[in-house]
Amino acid sequence: MQATIDAARRLEDMGVDAVFGWDHFFPLSGDPDGVHFEATAQLAAWAVATERVQIGPLVFCNSYRNPDLLADVARTIDHISGGRFIFGIGGGWFERDYAEYGYDFGTVGSRLRALSESLPRIRDRWSKLNPPPMGPMPILIGGKGEQKTLPMVAEHADIWHSFVGPDELPHKLEVLRGHCEARGRDIDEIEISNGASVRDGVGGVGFDRLDALHAAGTRLLTIPLSGDDTPDGYALDRVQAFLDWRDAKNA
Template sequence: MRFGLFIPQGWRFDLTDVEPADHWKTMLSLLHYADNAAAGEAVPGGPFAWESVWVYDHFHTTPVHSTEATHEAWTLMAAFAAASQRVRLGQMCTCMSYREPTYLAKVAATVDHVSGGRVEMGIGGGWYEHEWRAYGYGFPSAGERLRALDEGVQIMASMWRTGSSGTFEGQRYQVDGALCYPQPLQQLPVGADGADVPSIPLWIAGGGEKKTLRIAAQHAQYTNFDGSPEGFAHKSEVLAQHCKDVGRDFDEITRSANYNVVIGENQAEIDDRLAWIDAHYRKHTPEHAEGQIESWRSGPLVGTPEQITETLQGLKDQGLGYTITYFPNAAADRDQIELFQRQVIPELQD
């Protein structure tokens, strides 16, 4: 199993206790921590690697919009690329309709060069209605948003692999000869004959069973969907059937999931950390606090290192290949990150 780490960027009210002038310093410090771990260097908690760091592609805070800062994802990708050496860089996930796919392909290819070939392209249809309308995108139907996703990944893949979009006449996008030079540094075996060609790994995010998982079966190197044991098993079955239908080898796709992690050496520590989450959300989003707190308490990765390892081992046995973790209060307190890194990751890493 491989592991990624979300960097607090404000979207989840996770920079509220940091002075605005210190936001970048806080994010950069955690990036460097993960980058050193990716190199196998001795960092607090042990030398076990985080393979990647991640941010969200959102403009306003959730579960309610506010004037608290939310730092923009692709700006951070470029900054992270220049400020790190080893750790891979992703967003979970970029909203296809927030940027034209031609422009997004160009941005991602440029960041891939800045990073030395470390970009992961998480991509999805988008869902945050308030944000869509606030930024003037309207809010198309789910079908329209997924049509944009389907057409957009085809355009991006063409631009990365051949340097040009070619002529594409879709229902959502029409492009003719948009160029993408430089092409990505990364080489993936996605050519027509299985040969390596310039490309960036595509993570198709979302568990929609009729369309999203079919798009994933056609185009993804990675998926990202429900990480509960029951949900993961079901979505995996649906993805496998889509792969069969489109003639894709199911084992070519690495399945991933995102998790809120609350970890402690014992129940008292776990309770203290849940109490912090309770107080945090009651302070910043009192009208949504109950739902947020329940979501944290009922998550699959709440427990001691032994309990969390057991849960993840069961998911690994079901085919989970990549775990992306989000820790509360990571901006100020790395104790939980270090405990997870020290006692969970070594038990599960391939």
């Protein structure tokens, strides 16, 4: 746990915009039974340890918690962080999490229906909590499905996160635009987020993919980092190249 806290502090000092953690009970790479910690407690620790950077899950799994409880957890971490919390949520997908912790895995359709039912409850609970969230808490929704996920993005999200490539992204954005227009919403209200590969910009590969994603409208890019990168924790040296790329785009 201390390694993740130290990494969050170092990333803040480097100037990153946000630090995200995932909501799983086991590692998704490396040793499947390796060291791992629960997401909500870890995010609360980061909230205490940092001062400026935004923090959030990428993403909470809707299946693991009662939605009203999850709303309360998020509100509490938002206060711990001084209003820096991003509420990321998705339908869930990693079957081992469900099987070993006793949750019904269901189907993709049933998990997304449950997410659709939970989002209004979460927003309603925020309006009832005393005190409420410190400000309008950004909602990030992860996924790319055109029939179920993107309508939820159009209805509820401030940020849409996916791993859609630059060739497919324009089509997905047109679909999202249609869902927004059907709800009387401007798509420009939604920040477009995407996952960057660790290969981008490293080892001479260059930033062609990121340039293409940026040209298509992506403005938030996440970089995967693993605690297995070094014996002492997280190898953060590769982050600086991404920050330099970001700053050049914003110049």
